[in-house]
Amino acid sequence: MTLALDDEKRVAVAPGPAADRGRARLRWPVRAGSVVAAVALWQVLTAANARLWVRFDRFPGPADVAREFGRQLRTGQYYLDVAQSVVRIASGFALAAVLGVAVGVAVARSRWANDLLGPLLEIVRPVPAIALVPVAILLFPRNEQGIVFITFVAAFFPVVVSTRHAVRALPPVWEDAVRTLGGGRARVLASVVLPGVLPGVFGGLSVGMGVAWICVVSAEMISGDFGVGYRTWQAYTIVDYPGVLVGMITIGVLGRVTSGVVELVGRRATRWLPGEEGRR
Amino acid sequence: MTPLSLRAEGATLGYGGRAVCTGLDLAVRPGEFLAVVGASGCGKSTLLRAFAGLLPPTAGAVMADGAPVAGPSPDRALVFQDDALLPWRSARRNVELPLAIRNVPRDRRRADADAWLARVGLADAGRRLPRQLSGGMRQRVQLARALAARPRALLMDEPFGALDAQTRAAMQRLLLDVLADAPATVVFVTHDVDEALLLGERIVVLGPAGVEQEIPNPRSATSDPARRAQVLAALGAPATGEEAA
Numbered sequence A: 001m002t003l004a005l006d007d008e009k010r011v012a013v014a015p016g017p018a019a020d021r022g023r024a025r026l027r028w029p030v031r032a033g034s035v036v037a038a039v040a041l042w043q044v045l046t047a048a049n050a051r052l053w054v055r056f057d058r059f060p061g062p063a064d065v066a067r068e069f070g071r072q073l074r075t076g077q078y079y080l081d082v083a084q085s086v087v088r089i090a091s092g093f094a095l096a097a098v099l100g101v102a103v104g105v106a107v108a109r110s111r112w113a114n115d116l117l118g119p120l121l122e123i124v125r126p127v128p129a130i131a132l133v134p135v136a137i138l139l140f141p142r143n144e145q146g147i148v149f150i151t152f153v154a155a156f157f158p159v160v161v162s163t164r165h166a167v168r169a170l171p172p173v174w175e176d177a178v179r180t181l182g183g184g185r186a187r188v189l190a191s192v193v194l195p196g197v198l199p200g201v202f203g204g205l206s207v208g209m210g211v212a213w214i215c216v217v218s219a220e221m222i223s224g225d226f227g228v229g230y231r232t233w234q235a236y237t238i239v240d241y242p243g244v245l246v247g248m249i250t251i252g253v254l255g256r257v258t259s260g261v262v263e264l265v266g267r268r269a270t271r272w273l274p275g276e277e278g279r280r
Numbered sequence B: 001m002t003p004l005s006l007r008a009e010g011a012t013l014g015y016g017g018r019a020v021c022t023g024l025d026l027a028v029r030p031g032e033f034l035a036v037v038g039a040s041g042c043g044k045s046t047l048l049r050a051f052a053g054l055l056p057p058t059a060g061a062v063m064a065d066g067a068p069v070a071g072p073s074p075d076r077a078l079v080f081q082d083d084a085l086l087p088w089r090s091a092r093r094n095v096e097l098p099l100a101i102r103n104v105p106r107d108r109r110r111a112d113a114d115a116w117l118a119r120v121g122l123a124d125a126g127r128r129l130p131r132q133l134s135g136g137m138r139q140r141v142q143l144a145r146a147l148a149a150r151p152r153a154l155l156m157d158e159p160f161g162a163l164d165a166q167t168r169a170a171m172q173r174l175l176l177d178v179l180a181d182a183p184a185t186v187v188f189v190t191h192d193v194d195e196a197l198l199l200g201e202r203i204v205v206l207g208p209a210g211v212e213q214e215i216p217n218p219r220s221a222t223s224d225p226a227r228r229a230q231v232l233a234a235l236g237a238p239a240t241g242e243e244a245a
Ligand SMILES: Nc1ncnc2c1ncn2[C@@H]1O[C@H](COP(=O)(O)OP(=O)(O)OP(=O)(O)O)[C@@H](O)[C@H]1O
Pocket: B015, B020, B038, B039, B040, B041, B042, B043, B044, B045, B046, B047, B081
């Protein structure tokens, strides 16, 4: 979703023929209008306590949610929860990125590593990370570590799989060139493999970031004592629906921001790709 | 830094069990400039890969200075036929690569790389990425990178294929200049018979049966029409020979 939006933005900004520019000028009002219309519909349905097949009579309206959001923004609790979730995501994701790339490269380049780790990866991979919650509670002395572990597992597999694929797809001529210049294994790894797989790795990191949020929020809902996921579930158990919606919006914004960061870093690190000409 | 001798003795070269050439015998004297011509797909690049140590022979031997070639070495530089620059490194950083591998200090590395880029006429292109260079410019960066490695043998696979006549002539002169300063054995693959006649001290015509013909070619400013005809005839011969077989 992030990707598509960014692409359209670029198109809109790019100087083109007059007709294109005219259409681009029309696009922003249309987009803003569609959002405003959706919020207005929400307001109308909830204000009228509409009971169609879906029931809006107990559903909070946009005004209730906005009021609750404003209230929460003035509490320290809100920021504590956000910070807690972000720290969990950041540590689990960083671990997954480093270990995922290392394992992916090892499995793709060494027959030994492939025989040793390949079967294990294939056995564990189909298990959704969130199903590991009981195991994580059992294994780790502290709740915090368990949640980070689940986040790590969630992001790890997309990174491993995309790294392994990227290593196998590397054109052999780059490695040949470095070897004929006298480069050994370490030099090939540092100067060819790691830079060469970055475009593929960032694909895996983007996917991993998405799954990591799903898992951190679910894990917090199940076993947390802090964090936006926990707070959202907490609001639900005390029938505080505006609070639930504030939690949902917060999670959405955080997800969007973190995948934007991954996207941006990825684009910076792979400027050399053909077709990146003129992009920032 | 003395030039290497290169030698293939009854070498069978191929990929995955399929032989491209069998029983190839070819010796290159130290410091010799050998030009290799032959029809497309006859195994010229394959031969260079074997000399470079990237492709072990399935039978026979490939030797450098009398010792079997066990793998790639900075002594034997290969200028690849296809684009072999690292696309994430600028032109200068590509030329710096062999120097970095040899642990040349950073500032020396940079000065050296700039000097080599200037010699191939790309003094201003040092900071550009390969994708921002034309095909011929990339070929010249690759040449600079190979020369910066100061190899004892230069294996060149159609290195000037994408250049216009003038730049090509300039690069040919440059190559001979560099070799006069720092002698090296050269195996030079080309599709251009005139280029082979201009540069080669000996011309080898490669075919499916190995070396089809060897033509000594005392380098001279004006190419000898009779010798040119001889090379062209040799290049035409494999096709008719195959049809008869
Ligand atoms: N990596 C490879 N795997 C399998 N077969 C290959 C490979 N590279 C080349 N070949 C085959 O080996 C034969 C010789 O290829 P080679 O690249 O040496 O030809 P060449 O003489 O350099 O041709 P050209 O003049 O077109 O560059 C060809 O038939 C080709 O199909």
